[in-house]
Amino acid sequence: MNFTDIQNLEDAFQIATYKKMQIAVERGAGCWIWTSDGEKYLDLYGGHAVCATGHSHPHVVNAIKEQAEKVLFYSNLVYSEIRGRAAEKLVSVAPNTLTKAFFCNSGTEANENAMRMARMATCREKIVSFSGGFHGRTADSISATFLGKYRKIGEPNVPHHVEALFGDIENCRSVIDDQTAGVILEPIQSMAGVREAEPAFFRQLRELCDERGAVLIFDEVQTGIGRTGNWFFGGSELADLVEPDIITLAKSLGSGVPVGACLVNDAVSASIKENDLGTTFGGGMIAMAAVLATLEAIEFDGMLANAKRVEQHLRDSLAGMRGVVGVFGKGCLLGIEFDQPSSAAHSKLLGNKIITGTSSNPNVLRLLPPLCVTNDEIGMLVEALTEGS
Ligand SMILES: Cc1ncc(COP(=O)(O)O)c(C=O)c1O
Numbered sequence: 110m111n112f113t114d115i116q117n118l119e120d121a122f123q124i125a126t127y128k129k130m131q132i133a134v135e136r137g138a139g140c141w142i143w144t145s146d147g148e149k150y151l152d153l154y155g156g157h158a159v160c161a162t163g164h165s166h167p168h169v170v171n172a173i174k175e176q177a178e179k180v181l182f183y184s185n186l187v188y189s190e191i192r193g194r195a196a197e198k199l200v201s202v203a204p205n206t207l208t209k210a211f212f213c214n215s216g217t218e219a220n221e222n223a224m225r226m227a228r229m230a231t232c233r234e235k236i237v238s239f240s241g242g243f244h245g246r247t248a249d250s251i252s253a254t255f256l257g258k259y260r261k262i263g264e265p266n267v268p269h270h271v272e273a274l275f276g277d278i279e280n281c282r283s284v285i286d287d288q289t290a291g292v293i294l295e296p297i298q299s300m301a302g303v304r305e306a307e308p309a310f311f312r313q314l315r316e317l318c319d320e321r322g323a324v325l326i327f328d329e330v331q332t333g334i335g336r337t338g339n340w341f342f343g344g345s346e347l348a349d350l351v352e353p354d355i356i357t358l359a360k361s362l363g364s365g366v367p368v369g370a371c372l373v374n375d376a377v378s379a380s381i382k383e384n385d386l387g388t389t390f391g392g393g394m395i396a397m398a399a400v401l402a403t404l405e406a407i408e409f410d411g412m413l414a415n416a417k418r419v420e421q422h423l424r425d426s427l428a429g430m431r432g433v434v435g436v437f438g439k440g441c442l443l444g445i446e447f448d449q450p451s452s453a454a455h456s457k458l459l460g461n462k463i464i465t466g467t468s469s470n471p472n473v474l475r476l477l478p479p480l481c482v483t484n485d486e487i488g489m490l491v492e493a494l495t496e497g498s
Contacts (some may be wrong), residue, residue, distance in 0.1 A: 112145050118465070128200030130459065137164025140482050142464075151489055153478040154466045158331050158442075162406045163479040169364045172402035173395060182393045195397040198404045199370065204352040207372040212400075215392040216359035219244025219369035220293065222386055223355045224249050226373065227291025227317035227324035230354075230380040234268075237285050237292045237323070239275040241301035244293060244328055253293055255366030256301055257469050276306035278313040289323040296342040299331045299477075303437040303444025311323025315351040323376060327353040330369075331442060334361040335407045335480050338417035338440035346441060361480075364406075366399035412480035412495035416440035422484045423476075426491040436470070443476040444468060454494060461493040 110118070115133040128404045134147040138324060140163060142150050155161065162169055176191060183189065190301065196210045213219055224236050238244065251263030252270040260266060274280040275298060285292055292314065298304040318325040331354060332342040339345035354377050359369035369391070373381075373455035390396070420440050427433050427445065436448040447454060451467060451474035458465050466475040478486070 110145060119357050126455055130464070138475075138487050139163040140479050143415055147494045148178055148462060151486055152484065153476045153486075153490060154464045155361075155441075155479050156365065157466075157478045158360045158477040159365050160411070161334055161336065161441075161480045162364045162403055162410075163481045166364060166402075166406050166481075168406045168409070169399060169402040172398045173366065176394050176398035180394055182390075182395065184389055185255070185387075185392050186350070189392075189397070191395060191397045191401065192392050195400040195404075198401050199372065200401050202404060203339040203356065203372045204341060206352045206374045207343075207356060208375055209373045209378040211371045211373065211386060211389050212389070212396070213369040213371070214367050214396075215245070215369045216328075216357065217250040217369075218388075218391075219330065219357035219359055219371050220244045220250040220253070220326075220328055221247055222330075223326045223357045224253065224291055224293065225386070226355060226371065226377050226381060227293075227326060229385060230324055230377045231269070231322060233288055233290035233292045233323075235271060235286075235289045236269060237271050237273050237289055239273050239279075239294050241298045241304055242293075242295045242328070243298075243300040244295070245330075256298075270378075275304060276310050278310055278317070281314060281317055285317055285321050285323055287321055291324040291326055292318055293326040293328055295331065296348060297329045297332050297337070297438055297442055299438075299442060299475065300469055302446070302468040302473035303442065303475060305437060305439075308347060311348040311351040315353075318354075319450050320431070324355060325353040326355045326357065329356045330359045331360045331477070332439075334403070335416060336361060336440055336442050336477075337415050337438075338413050340413065340421065345475045362403065363396055363399035363404045366396050367395040370400075407480060410481060413440075415482075416480045417479075419482055419484060419487055423487050423491070426487065427494075430491075430495065441478050441480050441482065442462070444470075444473040445476070446470070446473050457496075458490065458493055461496075463490055463493055465490070 204318045240255045243256045244253045249267050252266040255272045273284040328345045356372040437444040448470045
């Protein structure tokens with residue numbers, strides 16, 4: 110089918126919820142996708158921060174194929190070797206204190222479960238989250254989302270959600286109290302325009318949560334699974350080595366197969382009893398094969414080190430470029446701030462067949478490329494930005 114036929118077909122039978130690019134994706138490999146019209150695009154947005162291992166990484170594809178031929182699915186009512194191995198591998202790369210996984214299907218579901226666990230562990234109700242943070246679109250997650258229009262879309266919101274200021278520990282001291290069950294934050298606020306906090310903030314927040322008895326949750330739906338050049342933000346030097354009580358994951362975790370997870374420490378997991386949490390699809394075999402293979406591919410291909418290299422290359426290449434105010438973020442979660450709306454750069458790049466993302470900060474262009482992106486591919490972005498400027 111050509112592009113127009115595909116567009117007409119999709120539009121005829123789906124609610125128009127997204128402003129789509131005028132292309133139809135047919136196949137992908139590494140950082141590249143090919144369209145129905147045979148055009149090739151450099152994907153520096155990674156399918157919405159999902160394709161960490163690159164499009165259709167052969168190791169992930171083979172693992173899914175092999176699993177599909179054995180059994181597609183059985184729920185958590187039975188044991189499964191692939192589920193056990195995926196959980197073991199995920200816990201092995203997690204910060205030391207996070208010893209148990211709970212699998213679900215998406216980022217918002219991981220956050221819903223994390224907040225529920227915080228309430229169960231503390232017998233309290235209040236959840237503190239941060240201005241500029243995004244946590245998903247289901248009831249509790251959207252109520253914890255103090256970013257632009259989202260919380261309003263979710264009205265009526267779940268009660269007992271309170272906003273704090275990201276990076277401002279004095280403000281946190283006035284908001285987090287002995288009624289607070291959990292504190293949830295994106296350690297790098299991606300959608301808000303790749304906003305960062307000082308490592309010391311995470312140390313102070315950890316101490317405050319300990320002092321007031323609140324569960325600390327890092328929403329690493331974007332920052333997790335190697336995105337920053339570390340397996341996780343939590344436990345890394347970016348967080349001053351601070352380990353949260355729960356890390357939530359999705360996006361990159363299955364290289365595109367829908368899967369979410371909560372990684373949980375002993376104190377929290379000890380408060381969860383049989384039937385407190387549940388899911389039909391979470392922990393299904395196809396998703397588990399994808400998780401295990403994703404983690405292996407990142408490891409085998411040295412993608413953590415690559416993410417750090419690529420960040421440095423981009424920073425060096427953009428230093429002093431006219432119109433660029435700054436580069437924010439870590440590894441393969443990067444924001445380029447311009448001195449004018451980034452929509453101009455976004456359209457120019459798309460015209461050059463390079464896909465990037467915008468953010469809720471109009472001047473910030475977001476890059477969320479696969480972790481296997483090369484310096485040469487980043488060079489293509491830089492060249493396209495420089496052209497005619
Ligand atoms: C930081 C963060 N948390 C949670 C979510 C929600 O994830 P999902 O769309 O898989 O529900 C997103 C999605 O963009 C996100 O960026």
